[in-house]
Amino acid sequence: MSINARLRGSVRLPGGHALVNGFAFESRGTDSRRALLRNGHELEVYDLDEVFAGERAPGAVFPLPWPGWDHGVHSVSPDGTFAVFSGQRAVRAVGAGGETLWEYRHACWGPEIGHPHSGDEQEVCRGLEHGSCRVSDDGRLVWAHIVTEPEKDHWEERWVVLDALDGRELAALPLDSMAAGSHHLSHPDGVHMGLCIGMGQDGILLYWARWDGTELTGWNLNETMDRILMDVHAGHEGFLTAEHYGADLRLHALDGAVLAERPAEPTEPVEPADDEDPHSWNYFCGFVDAGIVIGSTVDPDEDEENNRHWILDAHTLEIRGTVAYPQGPAGAEVRPLGDGTWLTYDAGTETLNRWTLQPR
Template sequence: MDVAARLIGSVRLPGAAALVTGAPHGAPAGRLALRRGDRLEVYGVAELFADAPRPEAAFPAPWPGWDRGVDAVAPDGSFAVFSGQRAVRAVAADGRALWEHRHGCWGPVVGHPHTGDEQEVCGGLEHGSVHVPADGRSVWAHVVDADGPEHWVVLDARDGRETARFPLEDSAASGSHQFSLPGGGTVLLCVGMGQDGVLLYGADGAGTPDGTGPSGVRDLGEDLDRILLDVHPDRPVYLTVEHSCDDLRVHAPDGTVLAGRDAAELGEDRCWDYAAGFADADTVVAVAENGEDDGPGHWLLDAHSLAVLGPVAYPHPVTGSLRALGDGTWLTHDRATDTLSRWRRAGA
């Protein structure tokens, strides 16, 4: 049975498509971070859909020509951390550089020369990511060394001092993104390697700024090749999709599978897309492609069991990617009109 969706806001904002495509930049609770040009802008979700949306804060990018890292804004909004091609840098809202952590170049050729200009952007699409957990005390960064190996490092958010380093021996990243599970414990790192698959790591983030470092860093992939999609708004569980998009799963912090749903159960030739998340504590919204010309459809599932609640029925045709916000709503983007829309389950 179809599940009706109700439109609760729409806005035309250049660049807003990035809010529903690719890995999202980290933002404080109830906020969205959007990279537009040379700024990382922070919007309240409701305020974004005002007649003339204005960001609450805008952090100038330290390397204007580089826009491929996954950045993050501190939970209190006082600073942003940028994942650059050759450094991680924390920046205050007024543009002051607070600290910088240098690393190797994400360019695909190991040991290639640089001009010495910090604004130089080398070829290649490879990038890392940064993440600031809810307590705001540490910065977790996926970086590469000058001779090629990649590491997951923990930095003190006050001064950028490195407090821990974990080698990612099997990683040859094309990109990455990170989340924290609710409760301030586990930090998750998902590394995409293109055709070579996906790596997924978890670590205990407690106590890192005092130098104790992450404990229990573990490989959550177990050769299962799964992409991290979202974390639950309240419970310490997370959602993944298999790299070939056959099934969705909900996991406990240690990787234990709590629920799963095969795309084949929706019908012949169905496969999950790389877009799904927790619409709220009890509901997952996901995209399933069907191999037909009418494009992918959106589906609601029970967040505990992943039982299918039904396809989403919109008041007008909606296809493509989406982003769940965890507050009972989700976002879609219409490429033809460059319109961002916010939806809620009708009657909720």
Template sequence: MLFAPRLVSSFRVPANAPRVPDTPRTVDTPAVQRWPHRRLVVIRRDDELLAYDLDRLRAGDDGPAARFPAPWPRGVGGADAVSPTLDLAVFSGQHALYAIDATGALRWKVLHACWNSCLSFHDSYEEYAGSKEHRYSDSGSCWVSADGSTVWAHVCTPLPDDVESEFDEEWLVLDAVDGRVLGRASTDTGAAGSHHVPHPDPGQMGLRVGEGQDGAPLRWGRWDGTRLTVARIGDDDRCLVDVSPCGTRFLTIAHWGMQPAIHRLPDGAVTHEVAAHRLAPHLQAWADTEEEPFWGYQCGFVDDRTVVASTIERHGHPRHWLIDTARGEVFGQVEYPMPVTEDPMALGDGTWLTCGEDPFQMMLWSLPAGEDSVSSHETA
């Protein structure tokens, strides 16, 4: 079955307007950071982090809602995060976490062991800038909770005041106001990089850790205001991608096979796996190709009942699919009126974003017009 989505709006995220005329900059493509009450489009430039409010972009206001000077160049650290209240950005670096406020001032910083196993506890990036030992380092990540009160951070330890000096990777919960470490626990990982996947409850967080060919550990954290507990989910073979808006399910992609799986919370058990062969009845051109398409890594919850995911064919164009979260069945293929990229960005409110050939031109889509959900369309 083919589903024609409704184009809600199309807008461009500014990318090539430097603060100083004639100053060249390199930029990352737009990323989406979302919480139940706010959605931001974030762009990392070499010397700053820009946050755009999605609703303001849709209304034609392309000015950044907040901008934060970066303490080190783009590509040096891990995944950065902006507070949903737009009063803080936290930068995850090789040697420290830096929290920058809306005025551009340093609110706090937390030093930690370098991700390349250096124990010098550098006070600034300039101390090791250009050194070969720090050039190709692993990295961590961070996130600000939905209520803006805490920062979750995956870092390399020890910290400067630790008695033990053995290297480890830990998950920290910090006070967003002053950077105090409120809770910490080992992740028992060997990260090349990581990414936080937020839960609607500020006291819960998912962590996706990439270990290259060695695996993709999934950790689930719970902060009760006193203690941080970390649960290990699965056999380090599934990449955590998204959490449902109601918080009762999460979505993963297999490390090697890349088929999506829907898990239940709180125990993380798999309720449905969606193998690529389930697409066969929906592929009009299945007989025209000898290769089976495979799932892409980017997918997410359009709403509590629907997931949007992509498949990639070696010599074909990307296809997007709608999946029933209750049964794990493929509803059908999304038929866009224009070319889109392979990676849909689900927003959890019944909409999702795509890009065209220009990654800074974004399109917001919703489920077929006139239907409460795809599931009702399917059974009508």
């Protein structure tokens, strides 16, 4: 069954593709939906509601502390007064005027054991490996995925909790990972933080943790999982994951228990033949609102005309239908905002589109 989408707004936003196919989107509960977009040597912060209301200028702009470093997942405080950057050798907080507020040094994500540094902080070592950071929703903490100095030719990665005021380490959790990259997901309850670590062909690690002001409690969901942490919603009891290669979507309780599962559906009326590659879920999916999940399947032959966006029940992951857009297919990627709308991006026109379901 087709479900019609209604266009809520369009805006030209260069670099906006990172919102639907990357980690440039930062949500804080139901009231804050922001884009963190790199533009040259600066990080521009946009309030998405204001952008679609006609405000084209970013609400805040922060100079990148290491212009040559284009990896890491960064974060901005709830009030927009400072940004925290995940660098190759440090986590750094930067004020609105570009001043360094504090810096938390760590080992280099560069892959060579014992490789020297010239002393120039702008030096970028070879390798694509990186960590990530996230300012808590109350603005008091910074969670960061970092790497320590190698011992006996072996790195140890850690998940650290820092004081957002001065960068002081409050707690640390050792991780059994060798990351290619990572991202954080803040739970709307304001207590729990999620961390997803990608290790390339070696799979995915997924963690949740909470800091009660005294003790850091963490738990991993990796014994039976190889899954990407995708989304969580304030009005829902579970979080959403996608299997590493897109075989299925799952809804989980916070302890990892599977509440519902949805295998990838074919985009054609008939099942693929035995010698055809299976269809798969695209990685970027999530909650349109507390009752609806949106996700997309990718055609194995990379025929964009056969990509589909699916509307699923948020509690059972049962299919309600496929999305029908007024102008035809809207691309493979989709970014739900949790408020009843979702985003797609037209790379040809650099246009960000915001959609909602057409009332019946």
